[in-house]
Amino acid sequence: MRLTRFLMPTLKEDPSEAETISHKLLLRGGFIRKVASGIYNFLPLGFRSLKKIENIVREEMNRAGALEILMPLVQPAELWKETGRWDAYGKELLRFKDRKEHDFCLGPTHEEVVTDLVRKEVKSYRQLPLILYQIAQKFRDEIRPRFGLLRGREFIMKDAYSFDADVKGLEKSYELMYETYERIFKKCGLRFRAVEAHTGAIGGDVSHEFMVLAETGEDTISICEHCGYASNIELTPAISSESYPVEAPKPLEKVYTPGVRSAEDVAKFLGFPLAKITKTLIYIVEEREPIAVVLRGDHELNEVKLDKALEGRPFRMAKEEEILALIGAHPGFLGPRGLKIKIFVDRALVNFPNFVIGANEDEYHYLNANLGDTFQATLIADLRKAKEGDLCPNCGKPLSFTKGIEVGHIFKLGTKYSSAMKATFLDRDGQEKPFVMGCYGIGVSRLLSATVEQNHDKDGIIFPWALAPFQVALLPLNREFIDKAEVLYYKLNSRWEVLLDDRDERPGVKFKDMDLVGIPLQVILGKAFQEKGEFEIKVRRTGERILVTEERLEEVISKKAEELQREL
């Protein structure tokens, strides 16, 4: 491609709309432009990288025997009503009506549509296992789209769905996809980690997320360096390394604690460590039943764990007015003693001697509360977030925590959708059975951002070879060298994807632009060419510069290309 015939509108300054590195660099490099909040154009450069990712995904999915299809973005409400998700899916599901007043939505995911397809077209166990996938647009009306492609509303996703005759088959399909995902992310040249994860709105019981390790990640993952255990913190069991001293229960004592609201305030006021204070949170379950959740002051509630404890019944935090009406005290002075509602207690309070609770009366707390004595728990469970210092649930060694960007997620769905939608086949034994399903997603456009988050320096993007929009940039630094560069361009372009910077620009401009957009190899016609007829090859990632004669040029390029591919 000749740059004068290409559209690569680079920017010298960071656009004011961008905050994160990948967002800034993708805008500055002319890869993407915003159309509306969370909705983007892909310009030629961005489109090329996106297609690279898609092709890697496609190649590996096909290799695993999955079949590519294409499903619609617009989906009828009827299908979503069959599974109950028309009501259960939150506002992220963009619903609308057509001219006949029929309900539709933009597909945030395609379980319903694919299950409908398969129940109509697949009737026999002989046709199983079956894995269907597509690479297509999705729309999720996110509360807060942010960071450019990292959390967009419209985005490109690869979603795959497996259909098996039984759980054993699902295990195999799941394992196959797990391995396929590892191959895909490895091929993309990313540092990533597979972790155990929460299943969320998709459902099912087992799932793994594939996390690209990067500081800007929205997820926290816990990792055990010792045994290899890794999970999303939402799922990590909280196993404390502390043990409580044996201490006789002391008599309950009411104390005046004026104006202290947070657990921190209480601790400071009483001169106790934060860990000695407890906090009592009030939640409303299914919009009617209030419950209390009691945690240590230095612990945080993990709502995914609460969700599990509530067996999936929807809940939300109580509003201040509701708390006042129910208990007669303001938040900050709440405690489990004397409450007439269900009390969920985090297991860290077991054997925890003589702690502080709110008195359910403004400006008062109790000292020396003890679980089972001062109050009774309806349920004792692991409800808190794991934190620094906690131990691996697998081997007992300390966990470490790191940030990640979720680029892939695989689920064992079981028969959740096939049962709801009566998607069945005839098994070998003549019995009609629901398909046993799995689903497997990759955020293709997010992967582009994640790549940039992980591969950049002060000058711009450093693309892994496999994802670079072009592999070689050809830079004639002087007008007189352009003819020579044209000849070279024809030659190199037959082996690599070459971008010829044939603009009448000064050298500095060309260097800056090519560094910014992250093309892995630059072939420069400059001083050395003028003086000795030699070409300079610059490796974007390492900054290494090599002078070569024309005879050796292609040989050295392919050697460097190989090195770059191997590294990753």
Next chain:
RNA sequence: CGGGGUGUAGCUCAGUUUGGGAGAGCACUGGCUUCGGGAGCCAGGGGCCGGAGGUUCAAAUCCUCUCACCCCGACCA
């Protein structure tokens, strides 16, 4: 949804406090010089100052309403 912020040229922004000429740098067009890390000079083109309404002799600037975008939060007891 709550809180904060921003909308002025393609981009980054000044001007708004205290009402009166729509500006700068970069980008773009033409010319000359320059040519290994975002050049210099000269001459140009480009604006519904986010939108609507109001106050005023006069509004980018003051008032009201609205729209869009960005950031933080939605675990606070």
